[in-house]
Amino acid sequence: MFTFEILKSDESTNARLGRMTTAHGEVNTPAFMPVATQATVKSLGPEEISDMGFEMIIVNAYHLYLRPGHRTIEKLGGLHKFMSWNKSITTDSGGYQVLSLSKTRKIKNEGILFRSHLDGSEHLFTPEKCIEIQEALGVDIMMSLDECPPYPSTREYMRKSVELTTRWARLSKESKKRTDNALFGIVQGGVFDELREKSAFELMEIDFDGYAVGGLGIGEDQEQTYEVTEKTLSRLPVDKPRYLMGLGKPEDIVTAVAMGVDLFDCVIPTRNARNGTLFTSNGKLVIKNAQFAQDERPIEEGCGCYTCRTFSRAYLRHLYIAKETLVLRLLTLHNLYFYSELMRGIRESIISGDFSKFLTRVQSMGGK
Amino acid sequence: MFTFEILKSDESTNARLGRMTTAHGEVNTPAFMPVATQATVKSLGPEEISDMGFEMIIVNAYHLYLRPGHRTIEKLGGLHKFMSWNKSITTDSGGYQVLSLSKTRKIKNEGILFRSHLDGSEHLFTPEKCIEIQEALGVDIMMSLDECPPYPSTREYMRKSVELTTRWARLSKESKKRTDNALFGIVQGGVFDELREKSAFELMEIDFDGYAVGGLGIGEDQEQTYEVTEKTLSRLPVDKPRYLMGLGKPEDIVTAVAMGVDLFDCVIPTRNARNGTLFTSNGKLVIKNAQFAQDERPIEEGCGCYTCRTFSRAYLRHLYIAKETLVLRLLTLHNLYFYSELMRGIRESIISGDFSKFLTRVQSMGGK
Secondary structure (H helix, E strand, O other): OEEEEEEEEOOOOOOEEEEEEEOOEEEEEOEEEOEOOOOOOOOOOHHHHHHOOOOEEEEEHHHHHHOOOHHHHHHOOOHHHHHOOOOEEEEEOOHHHHHHHOOOEEEEOOEEEEEOOOOOOEEEEOHHHHHHHHHHHOOOEEEOOOOOOOOOOOHHHHHHHHHHHHHHHHHHHHHOOOOOOEEEEEEOOOOOHHHHHHHHHHHHHHOOOEEEEOOOOOOOOHHHHHHHHHHHHHHOOOOOOEEEOOOOOHHHHHHHHHHOOOEEEOOHHHHHHHOOEEEEOOEEEEOOOHHHOOOOOOOOOOOOOHHHHHOOHHHHHHHHHOOOOHHHHHHHHHHHHHHHHHHHHHHHHHHHOOHHHHHHHHHHOOOO | OEEEEEEEEOOOOOOEEEEEEEOOEEEEEOEEEOEOOOOOOOOOOHHHHHHOOOOEEEEEHHHHHHOOOHHHHHHOOOHHHHHOOOOEEEEEOOHHHHHHHOOOEEEEOOEEEEEOOOOOOEEEEOHHHHHHHHHHHOOOEEEOOOOOOOOOOOHHHHHHHHHHHHHHHHHHHHHOOOOOOEEEEEEOOOOOHHHHHHHHHHHHHHOOOEEEEOOOOOOOOHHHHHHHHHHHHHHOOOOOOEEEOOOOOHHHHHHHHHHOOOEEEOOHHHHHHHOOEEEEOOEEEEOOOHHHOOOOOOOOOOOOOHHHHHOOHHHHHHHHHOOOOHHHHHHHHHHHHHHHHHHHHHHHHHHHOOHHHHHHHHHHHOOO
16 A cells, blocks of 8 residues: 655645555655665664654665565565564665676666676666565565666756656566555656656656655755756656755755655765764764764753663764674664754744744754 | 672581672672673663673773773763763783783783783783772772783792782782772682692681682683682682682583672673674574574573563574674574573572582583
């Protein structure tokens, strides 16, 4: 099952408050999906994610296909049971991972031929294969296989690429067997407006449960990202969920919400945490800096996360400098809590009619 | 404050049920102290340690002296506050760490000259300095500085070493200023019975709050370890706590409890966990083994730890193979839970009069 309803539209922007319902419960939108690449949000247990209020995570089909194998997870009762997460799961189909991780990739008409980043073995991802993998995992939202060209690409290359992505999207939809989950199409076209338009219309003809904007945040500048996102969204159906893939600085999220995006995923909060960079409402804080060596304060005064309620900056800096793995968990908890509060703030401000104010406030944090 | 009372003595062995009371609460003995070398039990938060029932941990004064510095921790309100652990803490004085970690160490009459394993800087640990460090940290049980000679050492070397350890023990006691904590002396003497006897009697003359048996588990065989432990214990006062330093396979612990040991610390449960080796009542389990790739069972059926209640062997193996840091926490939780249950079993069987049976059962696990 999969439904999406819009509960409220903001009056002065295109932001909307919505609710997706999957076989694993409700997902209140706009929503952020923590990234659980290899079936774990790095360093955290599943209940720590749900306790923060996250209702959906994103896992990588590419990684799980290579290790431990989708058939293994299927035999073990599916991905939810495997990782002990009983809320909703989205999987990326693998197109982006093949671009970013595989040493060699060859785009063919029938799919993508690539070498595993783990052992160099050769694999072919076809649209049908990617659906088969995601259905074996038993996830709630599957993504259709797309070609994700590098940036920059020529208009001519991109035109052919969009044609391929459309063809694969159709084959993805046709090969879908399960009825208990959703399939999203991914709009490509790079920074070329007419190709984005073409991609969006062709995918809408096929008719997906939701639409993603893909291929952004890979080198183009922020202005282009926003422009492409806004134009693409204006062409997508209002009543279907829209997912902006991979982008997620706080200012990007509020800006995209104002354009009408419902769903986000991004490694920034988790990866930054592991690098010791923390989000606060006063800007970023780099925990390894010497200035925190004797700082008794929490990362952020008033923050309700476990880390801030329990430990000082001085202790966290000590753990970070001493390379103690506990710090990865503590910092990840803080950054994801910051994101959960950000999304809660977005949803609550749409309800109260204060979203524009909230938007301006978060956008002004961008420079810090 | 520091008190120790014996609540019950076993009838057929020298095992005893006791209770230490420190400024930070009760420690029911026989007790195992998880090792928190750098002010963290690697990968775990403090409430995870106390939730398992542990009432005391051991931290390394040597490590905290070098980083972040005992004065820093003192300024931040002491070690308990620094690491957010409000139960009891023991610190090792550093003699053993200097032996095992420092590239060069020079034993002088006034103390140990060594180079930091972190940056090569030169430091002198005197007995007085070690008390100063431990008092600045504000721990509940301090250890006096000892010389921990390598194994094997000659009888002649060991005789001089014991003389030095006795002199340092006296200086340690004389330099103690705080009255809210305890100081233990460490019996040395290697495998030479008359030197162990000499060491024990000299320390008893100085009169400590408790006595540790040190310098074991560094190369001598198990039979020697047990023999030295048993003989040394027979010379120590019955009414003071006895601490066997650094030794802690489950079979070692029950055997030493039967000889009258009250307190243990050991890196085995935590270090083994990080290497993927898990304790179960059926022997050890190596999680990376291929046989667990599709094993739906928990590490141990019926185990009440979070890991066993939540995840399968297959998932844990996946995390281990994929080098996901979450697995360090999950496996450490299991092994420490196993140790907490072991100590609970020891205490309960002394109460019920079944300790001898419990002893035989755990000793028989030793070969697995």
